[in-house]
Amino acid sequence: MREYPSFRVIHACRILGYSRQAYYQSLYEKAGNGEVLAHLLTEACMVRQKSPSKGCRSMYERFGSSLPIGRDKSIGLLMDLGFRVKHPKRYGRATQSGTREFPNLLVDKIVTGINQVWQADMAHYLYGDRKYYTMYITDVYSQEIVGYGAYSTNVAANYARVLEQALKRAREYGPPLAGLIHHSDGGKQYESMGYKQLCRKKGIHQSMCMYSYENPYAEKTNDLINNAYLNVWRPKSLSELSKAQRKAVMDHNMNSNKKVLGKLSPLQFKRTLTNSKMNTGNYSLILKPRNPEQPRKKMNSIN
Secondary structure (H helix, E strand, O other): OOOOOOOOHHHHHHHHOOOHHHHHHHHHHHHHOHHHHHHHHHHHHHHHHHOOOOOHHHHHHHHHHHOOOOHHHHHHHHHHOOOOOOOOOOOOOOOOOOOOOOOOOOOOEEEEEOOOEEEEEEEEEEEOOEEEEEEEEEEOOOOOEEEEEEEOOOOHHHHHHHHHHHHHHHHHHOOOOOOOEEEEOOOOOOOOHHHHHHHHHOOOEEEEOOOHHHOHHHHHHHHHHHHHHHHHHOOOOHHHHHHHHHHHHHHHHHHOOEHHHOOEOHHHHHHHHHHOOOOEEEEEEEEOOOOOOOOOOOOOOOO
16 A cells, blocks of 8 residues: 655645644634534435435525525535535437428517417436336426426327326416417427317417427426436336426426526416516516527638
8 A cells, every 4th residue: 555655734734835723723613513514414415305406506595594604615515525416327319300390480589478488398218128208398488397297108199188287287377378389399299180289279389490409498308307306216117207207397396496587496486477467577588599600710810
């Protein structure tokens, strides 16, 4: 085993530029922080049980007011305790290239309230040799997941069930759906006769993207729920998957504070608009789902 040289405290402090008083004071402070560390660890473990993807900063925003230490020190301690978010394996996107029956209606679209634009998508959940299909519909303005479902088959009827669920919830807890845009990829299930009839019946305008980055809120929901919750909890059956998905969606809608929403969760933001009898919020969302510009080549200057 390799041997490392030893230093006297006075020599080590001199090399590092600290006084012996500062060194011993730090030891005293660490010894006195036992109660703080225990409280921090307990709170963090409780949050992580419900929200596996909750980062150190988000956890501090949830319970930091009860700590006797500041934000930066609390976040540093959480990271030292091993609460840095670990990202599980990500699976390939399901969006495929090809023709689209509907145009992209979101180019330069300005969204000013809830129930104006919904984005929908499907993501695979794999367990062993079994494949399940998880479906989500997200309101892009409030970022609330308004519809979801987990199934063993990838048929159009399942997509319609998720949309029906979202429509029912919106009628009960939101403004009218007149003019709602339903945006998705070019999945054939969204182009099925039953799905199109349901959209027409409800006065919904269908919109489709060509590439996954043109459906960002739906892709974000897939990544958040499946990778940050389901692939951490690893439900083993369709029944367990459905329960875990419901738990994850509820936690996201109720507890995921969003900076763009004024540090409110999607449901808190929606409740604020509903209580004030306003369908629009205090910010505008400008959607520009276009091909990203290619970086220009840097030209060498001519002397």
